Amino acid sequence: MGLRAWAPGRVNLIGDHTDYMGGLALPMAIGLGTEITGDRGGNWVMLGSDGFEGVAEIPIDDPGDPATARPPWARYVAAVVAEVRPVDGLVGMVHSNLPSGSGLASSAALEVAVATALGIDRVNAVAAAQALQRAEEAAVGVPCGIMDQLVSLAAVEGTALRIDCDTLEIDHVPFPDDAEVVVIHSGQHRELAASAYAERRAQCEQAELVIGPLRKASPLDVEQIDDPVLRRRARHVTTENQRVDALTSALADGQLGYAGELLVASHASMRDDFEVSTPALDEIVGAVRGVPGVYGARVTGAGFGGCVIVLCRPKTRLNMPVVWRGRPAPGASLGLT
C-alpha cells in the first residue's frame, strides 16, 4: 500500500519579518500545497517531480552536504533526509499546485511534505518545524524564521496560527465566518530575495545591539537609534508585533473594518520602514482598497515581489489574477493510498 503526504503553503495575515527576531506572527495555511505519493522502503529517498526537472536521489545513510545536491530542488530533499534520518527510504513523486517564488512558502511545503512522508513526529510540531528550519538554511543558506514550516505542520482548519517566536507557544485563532482571504499575484517572481532577506535580518540584529531585544522595545527606545536605516527596520518589527496582537483581537471580536485597517498599516510599514514592497505590490493594495466588500490588503511573506492578500467579504469580486481564495486550510497530513 502506498502513502500520500500533504503539506499546505501559507499566507501570513500579519507579522512579517518578526519571526527571526523572536516576535509574533499570524499565518494561516491555504488550500494549495505539495503532495508526495509513493512507497517506503530501500536505502534511498528517490523522488521525481511534475513541476521540476530531474530526480532527487538521496542515500539515507549518507545524505551528504545538502547545499551541493542536484538537481537544485533536491537540496531541500537532502536537507530534510539529513534532519529526519529515516530508517527506510522512499520512492515516489512530488506534485505541487503551489506556485514557487511567490511568497507562499513553497520551499517549506516541500520540506514538510518530504518530512511527513518520511514519518517525522508531527505531534511535536515545534520540534519538527525547528528541524525543517535548519534544513532550509542547510539547503539554500536562507536564515529563515520558524513561521512557514510551523504553520504548514500545525495549522487547524478555520483558524489562523498565532506564533510567539520567543516562547514558541502557538494559539489557534478562529477566523470569522463572514470573511475570506484572496491571494493575488503581483506577477513578480521574487528575485535576490535570499540576500536581501539576510541583509534585513542582519540590520535588525544590529539594531538590537543598540537597544536590546526588539520584541521588548518601546517606540521611545526605537527613536534612540541614530542610524536612520536601522531605526526604520526596528520601527517595523516593533510596530508589527503590536499589530499581530491587535489583529488577533480584531478577528476574535469580528471587527473586520479594523482588521482591514491593520493590514493596510502593516503594508505601509513593510513598504516604508522595512522596504520590502515593490511598486507592483503597492499598486494592487491601492487598487483593491476601494472595492466594495474589501476590508484591507497587504503584501504577504518576505516581500520583494510575490503576492498580496486581501481580507474581504466572501465572494467579493476582484478583477485581478487570483491565485487562491478561501478560509484557513488544515495543516500537513499523511494517509494511505
Ligand code: GLA
Ligand atoms: C520567509 C521566511 C519566514 C519569515 C517570512 C517573513 O517566508 O521563511 O521565516 O521570516 O519570510 O515574515
